[in-house]
Amino acid sequence: MTLPAPPACLNRPYCARPNQTGGTLIAEDVREPNEHRRRLLDPDDYRPCSCLNCRGSRLHAHSYRERRIKIGGGISTEEQVRRYRCVACRAIWLVLPGFLARHLHRSWSSVQTALRGQGLAPVGRAADRETVPATTLRRWVGRLASSAQALLPPLACVCPELGCATEPLPADCSRGALVQALLRQGLLVGASALSQITGWIHRAMPGLRLL
Ligand SMILES: [Zn+2]
Numbered sequence: 001m002t003l004p005a006p007p008a009c010l011n012r013p014y015c016a017r018p019n020q021t022g023g024t025l026i027a028e029d030v031r032e033p034n035e036h037r038r039r040l041l042d043p044d045d046y047r048p049c050s051c052l053n054c055r056g057s058r059l060h061a062h063s064y065r066e067r068r069i070k071i072g073g074g075i076s077t078e079e080q081v082r083r084y085r086c087v088a089c090r091a092i093w094l095v096l097p098g099f100l101a102r103h104l105h106r107s108w109s110s111v112q113t114a115l116r117g118q119g120l121a122p123v124g125r126a127a128d129r130e131t132v133p134a135t136t137l138r139r140w141v142g143r144l145a146s147s148a149q150a151l152l153p154p155l156a157c158v159c160p161e162l163g164c165a166t167e168p169l170p171a172d173c174s175r176g177a178l179v180q181a182l183l184r185q186g187l188l189v190g191a192s193a194l195s196q197i198t199g200w201i202h203r204a205m206p207g208l209r210l211l
Contacts (some may be wrong), residue, residue, distance in 0.1 A: 002129045003174055014052075014207035021053050022091035023206060025125035027136035028099035028199035029191060033079065039097075040064075046095040052206060056088035063093060070105050080140020098195050102202070104211065106132075108195035109209070111140065119180045120193060143211050151178065153198075155203035161187055175210055196209055 014020045025048055030036050039045035043061035050057050062085040066078045101108045112120055112132045114132040115178075118141060149172050156162050162169070162182075169181055179197060180186045188196050198210045 002145040003149075003172055004142075004143060004145065006132040006143055006150075006175070010143065010146075010209040010211070012207060013151045013205045015205070017207070020207070021089065022086075022153050023052070024094050024096050024102055024202070025052070025206075026096050026098055026102070026199050026202050028098040028196070028203070029092075031095075031099050031195070033099070036079065036097040036099070040080060043082070046084075048093055048095065049086060051086035051089060051091055051093070052094060054086060054089040058087040059084040059093065060087060062092060062127075067100060068105055069097075069100065069107060070131075072147075073112070098199050101171050101194075101211070102198070103209065108198070109191070112191070113195045115140060115194075116177050120176075120183070140211055145174050145195045148173050148175045148178040151208065151210065153173070153202055154208060155200060158200045161185075177210070 002022075011186050014023050017155055027036075027039075027046060032038065045062065048059050051059060062083045064080045065083060067074045067081050067091065070076050079097075079100065081094055081096055081100075083092050085092050096102055096176050104111060110131065114137055152162075152169065159182075169178065173181070179188065179193055182197065183190065183193055194210070201208050201210055
């Protein structure tokens with residue numbers, strides 16, 4: 001059986017976009033808002049080592065952006081995020097803390113709580129599922145059911161354990177099955193499974209998305 005392909009926006013890395021220079025970098029080790037706010041205080045704490053576009057090593061703190069985060073019931077909150085500009089090529093890089101879901105305007109913990117019926121490790125309260133509209137939840141579930149084929153080669157680069165796993169992944173599996181398999185093998189930590197795997201994917205091939 002051939003799995004459905006995911007929406008094109010999930011499988012379009014920066015390298016496939018001719019006009020892409022800067023973009024988003026994910027600070028995978030920042031797992032909660034207090035740590036993020038602490039790191040915002042010092043421009044060096046989020047400063048990238050080098051520019052992904054030209055490999056230049058001088059990046060200046062450029063500006064802040066407000067990131068809207070939906071918390072349910074039509075209510076949103078905001079977190080500031082830092083942007084840096086490469087001195088050599090002028091590419092702008094936004095550094096997103098690992099606990100925020102790129103493009104979904106939510107925290108990964110709230111996304112994972114909403115999806116807890118999909119075989120993902122439970123996190124948060126069941127009542128939190130109600131904070132995600134049914135149409136949004138259906139879209140995420142559909143994306144988890146689509147093919148993970150494009151994610152496997154980049155994931156293998158950052159997670160060599162995948163290659164020698166006791167439970168080899170099939171050539172084509174769904175995105176949800178991929179997360180579940182990595183959870184069973186202990187390669188992902190339950191409560192932060194989605195933020196962890198999306199950080200790996202983005203690090204290996206910036207722009208590629210799980211959801
Ligand atoms: Zn650059």
